[in-house]
Amino acid sequence: xxxxxxxxxIVTGASSGIGEATARRLARAGAAVMLVARRSxxxxxxxxxxxxxxSYVALDLAQAGAPQSLLDTAxxxxxxxxxxxxxxxILRTSHFDAFDLAELEPLxxxxxxxxxxxxxxxxxxxxxxGSGQIVNLSSIGASITAAGTGVYGGLxxxxxxxxxxxxxxxxxxxxxxxLVAPGTTTTEIFAEMKSKGEPGWxxxxxxMVPDDIARAIxxxxxxxxxxxxxxxxxYATSEGF
Ligand code: NDP
Numbered sequence: 001x002x003x004x005x006x007x008x009x010i011v012t013g014a015s016s017g018i019g020e021a022t023a024r025r026l027a028r029a030g031a032a033v034m035l036v037a038r039r040s041x042x043x044x045x046x047x048x049x050x051x052x053x054x055s056y057v058a059l060d061l062a063q064a065g066a067p068q069s070l071l072d073t074a075x076x077x078x079x080x081x082x083x084x085x086x087x088x089x090i091l092r093t094s095h096f097d098a099f100d101l102a103e104l105e106p107l108x109x110x111x112x113x114x115x116x117x118x119x120x121x122x123x124x125x126x127x128x129x130g131s132g133q134i135v136n137l138s139s140i141g142a143s144i145t146a147a148g149t150g151v152y153g154g155l156x157x158x159x160x161x162x163x164x165x166x167x168x169x170x171x172x173x174x175x176x177x178x179l180v181a182p183g184t185t186t187t188e189i190f191a192e193m194k195s196k197g198e199p200g201w202x203x204x205x206x207x208m209v210p211d212d213i214a215r216a217i218x219x220x221x222x223x224x225x226x227x228x229x230x231x232x233x234x235y236a237t238s239e240g241f
Pocket of ligand 1: 012013014015016017018019036037038039040059060061062087088089090091110137138139140141181182183184185186187188189190
C-alpha cells in the first residue's frame with residue numbers, strides 16, 4: 001500500500017510503543033519518515049530497519065527550543081513536511097497526597113508545551129505550503145474523571161481543546177489537524193508505575209497493542225478530498241467506560 005507515497009512524515013516518540021508502530025505504518029504506506037526521541041540507539045536501529053529514506057534526530061522535546069530545532073532539521077532534510085505526529089509523552093498518576101510535585105514541570109513540558117509549540121511552528125510551515133496533517137496524541141484519560149489522573153488527564157484535555165481550536169483556525173488552509181485518543185495499550189509507558197511496584201493499567205484488562213493505534217493514525221493521515229477524520233477514540237474492547 002502506498003497511499004502516502006511522496007509524503008514526508010515526522011513521528012515523535014518513535015523509539016518505542018505507539019510511535020514506533022506508527023513510524024512503521026507510515027513508512028509502509030510510502031512516506032519518508034523522520035524519527036524523533038532521546039534514545040538515539042533505538043532510533044538508529046529502527047531507521048535502518050525501515051530503510052527507504054528513513055532518518056532520525058535525537059532530541060529532548062521537553063526542552064523549550066526543541067520544536068524549533070526539529071522544524072529546522074526537517075526543513076533541511078525534507079524541504080517540506082507533510083505529516084507531523086506529536087506522539088511523545090509520559091504517564092504519571094497519583095492521588096494528590098502522593099503526587100511528586102517534581103514531576104509536574106516535566107509532564108507539562110513534554111505532554112503539553114512541546115506539543116503546542118510543535119503544532120504552532122509546523123502549522124505555520126504547512127499553511128505556507130497550503131497542505132499538511134498534524135496528529136496530536138491525546139488519551140481516553142482526557143474524557144475520564146478518575147482519582148489519580150488529574151494532572152495527566154487534565155493536560156490531555158487541555159491538549160484536545162488546543163488541537164480543536166487549531167483545526168478551526170486552519171479551516172480552509174489545506175492543513176488538517178486531528179487528535180487520536182488511545183485507550184489502554186501495552187507499551188513502556190507503564191514501566192514507571194511497575195518499577196514502583198504498582199500494577200500497570202494494562203494488567204487490569206486485555207489491552208491493545210501499539211499497532212492498533214498506529215492504524216488509526218494512518219487512517220487519519222490517509223484522508224483525502226474534503227474529509228478530515230479529526231477525532232478518533234480507540235478503546236480496548238474490554239474497556240467499560
Ligand atoms: P512509550 O513509553 O512506549 O513511548 C513514549 C515515547 O516518548 C518514547 O519513544 C520516548 O522515547 C518518548 N519520549 C519520552 N520523553 C521524551 C522526551 N523528553 N523527548 C523526546 N521524546 C520523549 O509510550 P506510548 O507509546 O504508550 O505513548 C505514546 C503516546 O500515547 C503518549 O502521548 C501517551 O500519552 C499516549 N497514550 C498512551 C496510552 C497507552 O495506554 N499506552 C493510552 C493513552 C494515550 P525516549 O525515552 O527515547 O525519549
